[in-house]
Amino acid sequence: MATNQPTRSLVTGGAGFLGSHLCDSLIASGHQVICLDNLFTGHLDNIAHLRANPAFTFIKHDVVEPFDFDVDQVWNLACPAAPGHYRYDPVKTLRTSVWGVMHCLEIGRRRGARVFHASTSEVYGDPTVHPQPESYRGNVNPIGPRACYDEGKRAAETLCFDYRRMHGTDIKVVRIFNTYGPRMHPYDGRVVSNFVCQALRGEPMTIYGDGTQSRAFCYVDDLIAGFRKLMDSRDGFTGPVNMGNPGEFTMLELAQAVAAELGEKDMIEHRPLPADDPTQRQPDITLAKKELGWEPKVPLREGLRRTIAWFRALDMSKYAPPSPFFEQPEAQRK
Numbered sequence: 335m336a337t338n339q340p341t342r343s344l345v346t347g348g349a350g351f352l353g354s355h356l357c358d359s360l361i362a363s364g365h366q367v368i369c370l371d372n373l374f375t376g377h378l379d380n381i382a383h384l385r386a387n388p389a390f391t392f393i394k395h396d397v398v399e400p401f402d403f404d405v406d407q408v409w410n411l412a413c414p415a416a417p418g419h420y421r422y423d424p425v426k427t428l429r430t431s432v433w434g435v436m437h438c439l440e441i442g443r444r445r446g447a448r449v450f451h452a453s454t455s456e457v458y459g460d461p462t463v464h465p466q467p468e469s470y471r472g473n474v475n476p477i478g479p480r481a482c483y484d485e486g487k488r489a490a491e492t493l494c495f496d497y498r499r500m501h502g503t504d505i506k507v508v509r510i511f512n513t514y515g516p517r518m519h520p521y522d523g524r525v526v527s528n529f530v531c532q533a534l535r536g537e538p539m540t541i542y543g544d545g546t547q548s549r550a551f552c553y554v555d556d557l558i559a560g561f562r563k564l565m566d567s568r569d570g571f572t573g574p575v576n577m578g579n580p581g582e583f584t585m586l587e588l589a590q591a592v593a594a595e596l597g598e599k600d601m602i603e604h605r606p607l608p609a610d611d612p613t614q615r616q617p618d619i620t621l622a623k624k625e626l627g628w629e630p631k632v633p634l635r636e637g638l639r640r641t642i643a644w645f646r647a648l649d650m651s652k653y654a655p656p657s658p659f660f661e662q663p664e665a666q667r668k
């Protein structure tokens with residue numbers, strides 16, 4: 335259902351980093367929200383401020399198991415997103431991607447709900463085309479350590495489009511590029527959270543490889559604004575549509591930016607590059623601009639400032655790494 339009207343929305347993965355910001359945005363616009371999460375990488379603190387709101391319901395549930403709710407909109411975000419998290423149990427990651435989206439699409443098929451699916455730039459793998467437009471079909475190693483995530487997300491996209499072809503299901507698919515901000519899990523091993531936490535502890539920032547690999551970093555508020563525009567986009571516009579900030583930085587440049595924000599000299603330490611680590615990544619957002627009138631607004635330094643302030647105030651004792659392999663590049667695993 336297309337809508338700017340208040341809806342009943344289901345958000346899977348709603349206690350996670352992006353999901354909790356999405357719940358905030360929906361609640362602020364007067365929507366009713368059911369947040370479904372198994373709390374694998376999400377945290378109740380992310381939604382603590384919403385729990386007393388009668389428009390908000392939290393249900394602890396694993397999306398691998400069936401679920402059904404009478405809603406108008408389904409937002410499928412449940413899936414570990416950081417390499418250290420999705421590699422913890424790769425088989426579970428694949429099941430989460432595939433079964434999670436199937437259960438969402440079934441709600442779409444049975445109830446006519448519009449289904450938004452959070453896909454990823456990882457569907458492009460280690461891209462040979464730069465920047466990456468949606469038409470690029472990718473360069474994924476189907477048997478490598480990242481494949482559980484990349485191929486799981488590719489299969490999930492396939493399911494979205496097959497449900498549309500077979501059942502006319504109303505789908506919206508976004509390919510998200512590296513996004514950062516408050517409520518990232520401090521132990522998720524992603525580069526922004528790692529650098530910020532390390533720098534705040536006065537430790538060297540860990541650069542994997544020589545640090546010349548690039549990523550483009552989008553601040554969370556910009557991304558959530560794009561999500562809302564996509565969900566409310568015209569009937570028939572399905573995506574996939576790239577969302578991310580086209581500003582491209584090497585990991586060395588990111589370390590310098592974090593150090594500069596903290597007013598310190600950048601201390602770095604090199605570690606081995608994980609297997610299949612993409613060399614270069616940058617979104618082509620022409621389609622999002624044209625179709626949705628969307629583009630990110632928050633520059634990297636401003637986003638880092640807000641993120642650093644959040645991590646500085648965080649009670650780290652409430653968080654633990656979910657994986658014994660956490661932060662260990664593949665090469666060092668026993």
Ligand code: NAD
Nearest residue numbers: 347349350351352372373374375376396397412413510513
């Ligand atoms: P996150 O790990 O903070 O959020 C994922 C949420 O899903 C967590 O709350 C987690 O507990 C929940 N979850 C995981 N497995 C589940 C399961 N089996 N059942 C129920 N809940 C489950 O990560 P995020 O960055 O907020 O990512 C959200 C979505 O966006 C993911 O689907 C991810 O693949 C996608 N994405 C994120 C980025 C990014 O840069 N943040 C980039 C590309 C795609």
Ligand code: UDP
Nearest residue numbers: 417523524525526528540541542547585611
């Ligand atoms: N990276 C790094 N140091 C870290 C964590 C990550 O140099 O402490 C690198 C990683 O090898 C990759 C880039 O930063 O090249 C982005 O990694 P992240 O895990 O944040 O996202 P993804 O690889 O999924 O884009």
